[in-house]
Amino acid sequence: MAKPVEQLESVVIRFAGDSGDGMQLTGGRFTTETALTGNDLATFPDFPAEIRAPAGSLPGVSGFQLHFADHDILTPGDRPDVLVAMNPAALKTNVRDLPKGATLIVDTDAFTDRNLKKAGYEANPLEDGSLGDYQLHAVPLTSLTVGALKEIDGVTAREAERAKNMFALGLMSWLYGRPTDSTTTYIEKKFAKRPEIAAANLKAFSTGYAFGETSEAFSVQYEVKPAKLPPGRYRQITGNAALSYGLVAASKLSGLELFLGAYPITPASSILEELSKQKAFGVRTFQAEDEIAAVGAALGASFGGGLGVTTSAGPGIVLKAETVGLGIMLELPLVIIDVQRAGPSTGMPTKPEQGDLLMVLFGRNSESPVPVLAASTPGDCFYAALEAARVAIKYRTPVYLLSDAYLANGAEPWRIPDVSALEPIPVDFARANGSEFLPYKRDPETLARPWAIPGTPGLEHRIGGLEKANETGNVSYDPENHDLMTQLRAQKVAGIEVPAQDVDHQEGADVLVLSWGGTYGPVHAGVRQVRARGRKVAHAHLRWLNPFPANLGDLLRSYDRVLVPELNAGQLLQLVRARYLVDATGYNRVTGKPFKSGEIADAVEAMT
Amino acid sequence: MTTELKLTAKDFKSDQEVRWCPGCGDYAILAAVQSFMPELGIPRENIVFISGIGCAARFPYYMQSYGMHSIHGRAPAIATGLAVSRPDLSVWVVTGDGDSLSIGGNHLIHALRRNVNVKILLFNNRIYGLTKGQYSPTSGQGKVTGSTPMGSVDYPFNPLALALGAGATFVARALDIDKPGLTEVLRRAATHRGAALVEIFQNCNIYNDGEFDYIREDKDARTYLANGEEFGSTGIVQDETDFATAFSLAQLTWEKDGVIPLGVFRDVQKDAYDDLVAAQLANARGTNDLQALVGSGDTWDIS
Numbered sequence: 001m002a003k004p005v006e007q008l009e010s011v012v013i014r015f016a017g018d019s020g021d022g023m024q025l026t027g028g029r030f031t032t033e034t035a036l037t038g039n040d041l042a043t044f045p046d047f048p049a050e051i052r053a054p055a056g057s058l059p060g061v062s063g064f065q066l067h068f069a070d071h072d073i074l075t076p077g078d079r080p081d082v083l084v085a086m087n088p089a090a091l092k093t094n095v096r097d098l099p100k101g102a103t104l105i106v107d108t109d110a111f112t113d114r115n116l117k118k119a120g121y122e123a124n125p126l127e128d129g130s131l132g133d134y135q136l137h138a139v140p141l142t143s144l145t146v147g148a149l150k151e152i153d154g155v156t157a158r159e160a161e162r163a164k165n166m167f168a169l170g171l172m173s174w175l176y177g178r179p180t181d182s183t184t185t186y187i188e189k190k191f192a193k194r195p196e197i198a199a200a201n202l203k204a205f206s207t208g209y210a211f212g213e214t215s216e217a218f219s220v221q222y223e224v225k226p227a228k229l230p231p232g233r234y235r236q237i238t239g240n241a242a243l244s245y246g247l248v249a250a251s252k253l254s255g256l257e258l259f260l261g262a263y264p265i266t267p268a269s270s271i272l273e274e275l276s277k278q279k280a281f282g283v284r285t286f287q288a289e290d291e292i293a294a295v296g297a298a299l300g301a302s303f304g305g306g307l308g309v310t311t312s313a314g315p316g317i318v319l320k321a322e323t324v325g326l327g328i329m330l331e332l333p334l335v336i337i338d339v340q341r342a343g344p345s346t347g348m349p350t351k352p353e354q355g356d357l358l359m360v361l362f363g364r365n366s367e368s369p370v371p372v373l374a375a376s377t378p379g380d381c382f383y384a385a386l387e388a389a390r391v392a393i394k395y396r397t398p399v400y401l402l403s404d405a406y407l408a409n410g411a412e413p414w415r416i417p418d419v420s421a422l423e424p425i426p427v428d429f430a431r432a433n434g435s436e437f438l439p440y441k442r443d444p445e446t447l448a449r450p451w452a453i454p455g456t457p458g459l460e461h462r463i464g465g466l467e468k469a470n471e472t473g474n475v476s477y478d479p480e481n482h483d484l485m486t487q488l489r490a491q492k493v494a495g496i497e498v499p500a501q502d503v504d505h506q507e508g509a510d511v512l513v514l515s516w517g518g519t520y521g522p523v524h525a526g527v528r529q530v531r532a533r534g535r536k537v538a539h540a541h542l543r544w545l546n547p548f549p550a551n552l553g554d555l556l557r558s559y560d561r562v563l564v565p566e567l568n569a570g571q572l573l574q575l576v577r578a579r580y581l582v583d584a585t586g587y588n589r590v591t592g593k594p595f596k597s598g599e600i601a602d603a604v605e606a607m608t
Numbered sequence: 609m610t611t612e613l614k615l616t617a618k619d620f621k622s623d624q625e626v627r628w629c630p631g632c633g634d635y636a637i638l639a640a641v642q643s644f645m646p647e648l649g650i651p652r653e654n655i656v657f658i659s660g661i662g663c664a665a666r667f668p669y670y671m672q673s674y675g676m677h678s679i680h681g682r683a684p685a686i687a688t689g690l691a692v693s694r695p696d697l698s699v700w701v702v703t704g705d706g707d708s709l710s711i712g713g714n715h716l717i718h719a720l721r722r723n724v725n726v727k728i729l730l731f732n733n734r735i736y737g738l739t740k741g742q743y744s745p746t747s748g749q750g751k752v753t754g755s756t757p758m759g760s761v762d763y764p765f766n767p768l769a770l771a772l773g774a775g776a777t778f779v780a781r782a783l784d785i786d787k788p789g790l791t792e793v794l795r796r797a798a799t800h801r802g803a804a805l806v807e808i809f810q811n812c813n814i815y816n817d818g819e820f821d822y823i824r825e826d827k828d829a830r831t832y833l834a835n836g837e838e839f840g841s842t843g844i845v846q847d848e849t850d851f852a853t854a855f856s857l858a859q860l861t862w863e864k865d866g867v868i869p870l871g872v873f874r875d876v877q878k879d880a881y882d883d884l885v886a887a888q889l890a891n892a893r894g895t896n897d898l899q900a901l902v903g904s905g906d907t908w909d910i911s
Contacts, residue, residue, distance in 0.1 A: 036908050182906055226910070235907045245902050252898050259693050278901070279892030284693060284885060289718035293685035296678075296715070300658070300689025303676060304697070308689065326679050382902075416903045454674040454690075454697050457653045462622065462669050464677025465661075474624065475669065 003213070005221050010069030011176065012077030015168070016094045017086030019052050019062045022165035027064025028411075029169055029186060033178035035236040035413055038226030039068040042521060043411040044076035044594065049266060049349040056110075056118040061093045070225040074521035074528075076410065078596035084168055086110060086141070088119035095131070104134040105171070107164065109142035137217050141167050141208075148207040154196035163204035170208025177223050180209065230415060237414040239378040239407030239518075240267070243337065244274035246385025248281050251307055253386070254393055254425035258283045259301035261294035261310045266349040267405040268339040271311045291316035295323040295336065302332045303463075305429060305453035307389060311337040313405075314356050315346060318363065324398050325364045328489065330463050331440075331449045333392035333399075336360075337385075340404040340518075342592045351592030352406035354517055354567040358574070360400040361546055367486050369493040371395070372545040374402040374517035379414040381407060384543070390425050395496055396448045402545075404518040404567075406594045427451075432458030439463060439473035447492035449473075494547050501540055501549035509536040511607050512559035514584070516542040516572055519595055523565055526600025533601075535608040545572070553580040561607050563587055565600055615646040622672045628663060633784035633810035637731065638670055640790045645673075648698065648798055655698045658687045660712055662704040663738050664731035664810075681712020684719035687726045688881075695882045698798070701728040705746040706736050709765050713745075717774040722881040723802040730767060730805060731784075733812040734819050741815035753815075768858040768873060771805040772851065778804035779854060779874040783823055784811060786830060789870050796872050802880040822862050823870075833857065833871035840867045848875040 013030070017023045024045055034041050046063040053060030067077035082103040085091040087110035098104065111126055125131055126138050145167040149160040166187070173180055183205060191198035212218050237245075251258035262272040262285065276285040284301075288294035295310040302308035310320065317338045327334045340356045342348035360372050371391055375384035381403055388401040430437070430450035439461045440449050452459040461473065469476035470484055503512070504527070515523040520541050527539045540555060542548070556562055556576060562584035564573045570586040577584055587603040589595065620642040628634045645655070655673040659665035661680035668675030678686050683701045691699040701719075708716045708730050719726060735753065736742040742755040746767060750759040771779050778800040782790040790808065797804035809820045823829045833839055833846050839857060842865070847853045854874040862868045895901055 032906055036906055038908055038910060229910050231911050233903065233907050233909050235903065235905050248901060249898055257693060259689060261689060277894065279889050280894045280896040281898075281901075282889060282896075284889065286689065286692065288685065289714050292682060293688070293715055293718065296682045296685030297689030297692070300686035300691075301693040302689075303686070304690045304694040306693045322679055323682065330676070416907065419898045419902060454656045454694065455653055457651065460652050460673050462624075462671075462675035462677065464669070464675075465679055466677065 003219060003221050005177070005223050008222050008224050009071065010067065010073065011082065011222070011224055012065065012067045012080045013082045013084070013172065014063055014065040014080035014094060014097075015084045016061055016063040016090035017165070018055055018089070019048060019050065019060045020055065021062070021086045022162070023062045023064050023086070026165045026169045027066055029183050030172060030178065031066055031236060031411055032182050033173060033180070034066065034068045035234070036179055036182055037224070039224055040071065040073050040227035040229060040413060041066060041068040041236070041411070042073055042076045044406065045409045047350055056087055056089055056115045058089045058093055058119060061090050063090075063094060068224055070227050072227060072229065074525040075594070075597050078598045084172065086164070086168070088115045088121055088125070091125065092119045092121065098134060100133045102134050103137065104131060105137045105139060105168075107141035108138045109140045139171070139217065144207065144211065145204045148203055149200050152196060152199050152203060155200045159197060160200060163200050166201045166204035167208035167211070170205040171212045174209045174212030175218060175222060177221055180205070229413065232415040234413045234415055236411045237379055238409055238411045239375065239381040239403055240270040240339070240409070241274055242379055242381035242414065243375070243385045243403060244271050244278070246382040247275065247309055247335070247389065248278055248283060249382070249419065249422060250386050250389030250425060251281060251283065253422055254307060254389065254427050256305065256307040256393070256427060259298055259306045259308050260285045261288050261296070261298035261301070261308070262286070263288050263291045263294045263312065263316060265313050265316045267341055267408040268311045268313050268337065270408070271337070291319040292323065295320040299323055299327055299330070299332060299334055302334050303330070303453070305451070307333065307335070307393070309335040309337065311339065313339050313341045313349070314343045314359070317356060317359065321364050324370065325368050326465050327398035328368045328370060329465050329468070331396045332451070333396055335388045335392050335399050335401060337401045337403065339408045340402060342590065348592045350405060352404040352518060352567060352594055353590055353592065354404060354519070354571070355590070356402065357545060357568065357571040360402065367490065369490050369546070370398050370400055371493055371496055371547065372400040372402065373543055374545060375407055376517065376520035376541055376543065378407050378410050378412050382417070386422070391496055393425055393427060394448065395446055395492060396451055397493065402517055407518040429453055429456065430459055431456065437461060438471045440468050441471045442488070447488060447495060496547055498544040498547055498549050500551045501542065501555055503538055503540040503555060505538045506531065506536045509538040510560040511604065512538045512540060512556065512562045513604055514540050514542065514556070514562055514564050514572070514576065515566070516545060519565060519567060522595035522597045523600050525597035526595070526604060529597060529601035530604045530608065533605065535605055537604050537608060542572070548579070556580050556582045556584070561585065563604060563607055565595060565603065567595065613649055613651060615652070617643040617646065619652065620645045620672050622670050624669045626670050627666065629814050631813040632663070633733065633812070634664060634667070634731065636785045636787070637790070637808055637810065638667065640787045641794065642671070644791050644794050647795065650698050654696065655700070656690060657700045657702055658683045658690070659702040660707040661738070662707045664702055664704040665707060667702040681707050681710070682715060683707070684712065684715040684726065684728065688719055688722070688724045691724050691726050692882050692885050695725070695886055699726045701726055703728060703730050705730065705732045705734060705744045705767070709745040709767060709770070717770070720771055720774040720776040720803050720805060723775070723777055723878055725802055725880040725882045727797045727804045728806065730807045731810040732767060732807050733810045733816055735812050735816035737812045737815055766858060767807050769855060772855050772858060772874060776805050776874065777802045777876050777878050778872070780804070780872045781807045781809070781870050783809045783820065783830065783870060785824055786870070789830065789832065793871065796875065800875060801883070802878060823868065830870055831867050833869050833873065835872075839869055842867065848872055
């Protein structure tokens with residue numbers, strides 16, 4: 001007999017287990033099933049930098065949080081409604097985030113004396129009543145999985161045990177009425193070369209699903225209806241995938257061949273991996289010997305008339321500063337992507353932060369202005385990459401695009417763009433026209449210099465890091481010329497056309513929340529919560545950090561109070577205070593986690 | 609390439625005034641390169657010189673071709689990006705012993721390892737000239753300089769042994785003022801598809817004068833390698849394809865052996881990095897339809 005179905009508006013689930021337990025895969029599959037159901041969703045994979053920390057240890061816990069709903073949502077959720085904990089360490093590190101009454105599903109087989117000790121438990125929490133606040137489902141996931149897989153030939157005990165994540169996925173799929181076809185197809189494809197492993201995983205998955213249907217432990221099935229999103233065809237996308245596609249799109253729209261110079265670094269590496277698959281688009285990826293060579297090769301490609309791009313994270317970006325300075329002097333297009341992570345130094349490689357803003361703006365010798373923009377959501381990374389390339393090409397300048405670990409790995413449903421509606425990116429390589437060629441004679445509108453690429457007859461010229469005489473580009477130590485060139489480089493960047501800043505205003509609001517980059521989701525969700533409580537608040541989210549939109553000063557001054565929430569110690573805050581003499585207030589946290597919408601709501605409410 | 613081209617050395621002289629110290633060995637190298645270039649039959653617009661920082665790095669300013677005077681040590685990296693994305697160009701790197709063996713050592717060995725199609729001219733004067741005379745990674749032990757008043761305690765690099773160890777497919781040595789010898793080596797390097805490293809002994813008459821006088825002053829002391837023949841009376845028979853031979857030859861020094869080889873140490877054919885990358889692109893499967901790319905994977909419709 002079918003169990004009763006209860007309707008829910010939204011659910012936050014967190015899968016947590018050992019790094020080797022396959023939690024990211026489990027979360028990813030559940031996300032796909034959920035996307036295909038038509039829910040809006042947001043994910044937050046949260047994993048350690050260590051690939052396999054000691055099994056059962058607290059630092060080895062890997063988590064994947066997913067928020068899905070029948071309406072438009074902005075974040076992966078502050079606190080999980082459901083926690084699936086595959087071992088005591090996963091329970092210990094995650095249970096503090098659970099609100100009272102939350103559902104807790106644990107693998108009892110993993111709660112051995114040894115594992116309890118590793119997690120620092122004195123007594124078994126499943127037995128000592130300490131989990132009384134939660135709806136506890138203690139399920140012997142491992143032994144049920146191993147038992148079900150006995151009949152499959154050629155599967156070792158270890159392999160059978162490893163399929164327990166698929167049992168958990170099956171159970172959760174039943175609990176929330178997720179479609180299972182895509183996971184079945186996925187498993188068949190992934191293990192096509194090892195049919196016995198495919199069979200084992202399929203069996204574990206279907207056994208988990210059936211366990212939900214039949215076990216008395218689960219009396220209710222839940223349903224979350226599809227969300228009413230704008231019409232169109234959707235897929236799910238992570239920030240790094242969207243960013244990669246945006247770069248390919250920029251190459252197509254400009255007709256320039258894309259050259260990516262990169263050195264593997266968390267959390268940017270998946271851009272290198274994604275683009276290395278796109279050779280049919282003429283994309284060249286160069287895994288360089290170091291971060292410096294990566295950006296150098298990209299600049300070399302731009303000199304040759306390509307679209308040079310380099311990707312990294314903070315510890316790599318610092319090494320590129322010298323070459324970015326050269327790019328500013330050479331006035332060639334170059335896109336530098338910083339997928340920010342918690343620092344300083346190596347910091348916390350897999351955790352998000354917004355600490356690199358001042359570095360990319362100012363972290364070079366002398367007066368070296370460079371445009372900077374930031375992506376706001378995983379899907380927005382596509383459009384941000386396009387815009388970065390467009391500005392780099394039009395103004396012949398290095399451009400910094402900031403993303404972060406939260407956007408890079410987080411997924412959301414993405415309305416697939418109609419690429420025929422994307423604006424072409426015009427490219428005007430210089431050609432000899434009979435008059436003397438002046439490599440630094442600028443376009444009067446954009447102040448961009450001509451882009452004369454090798455292979456163009458009659459335009460042979462030399463460029464370099466030494467100061468240039470205006471127009472001729474010859475080496476010059478003339479004092480007045482240096483002053484002029486410094487001003488021209490600054491004017492060019494300051495004059496970049498940036499859309500006017502829009503604001504989500506609410507009639508009567510005298511508080512403005514000003515945010516930037518990857519915090520858009522949690523900050524706007526916080527703003528919505530404040531409004532739901534009956535308070536009035538406005539929200540502006542910056543895409544361009546340099547130059548700022550022309551109307552930003554007036555906008556800031558039109559509110560009584562301005563709150564600037566950032567995952568750093570107050571970097572945008574310093575900039576707007578210095579630039580506009582506005583007495584803005586910061587809300588600053590650096591925990592290696594994204595903002596919770598609740599904390600933003602509280603901070604805003606305290607100001608209203 | 610076109611056979612119609614009628615270029616002369618003069619066509620490769622830029623309008624910039626050459627500003628090396630009077631008597632610098634760089635003048636001779638510049639003249640030899642400008643004289644040799646027309647022989648290549650490559651239009652000037654398809655030739656690019658890229659340099660780093662140092663006295664030698666000013667070289668591109670004086671060549672009427674495309675050029676970039678970049679940053680310290682990074683020329684091989686920048687040249688790699690250019691050569692890989694523009695296999696139609698003839699890409700040359702001009703560097704010095706400090707530029708390529710200290711700050712840029714990593715880029716040098718990796719460009720050689722990958723066999724990128726760039727020709728690297730390493731002007732070795734065994735001193736930092738532009739910063740006014742500090743010892744370099746090729747300065748001999750005991751060298752007294754501005755930064756080593758009691759003599760350098762560093763053991764020097766052997767640039768050719770280093771290049772060979774990095775897997776270079778073409779390695780040669782020439783002398784700044786030896787125009788025929790230098791030209792012959794440039795000719796061989798230019799026709800080599802892949803990375804070529806040419807060490808050029810170059811006299812810095814201000815900070816390290818006389819470093820190579822034993823062959824600069826005495827033409828008879830210049831001893832050239834010839835493939836298949838014994839080098840001097842060393843017992844080493846040159847075989848440009850044999851690694852061990854090249855490595856043995858690279859160990860010979862004037863001080864120790866009274867003879868030092870000039871010419872080509874090693875020349876072997878191996879697929880160039882640029883060509884391998886181009887082949888992967890040409891053979892790439894998968895879509896080149898942007899709409900298909902952005903719409904890949906599982907999709908669903910909302911109406």
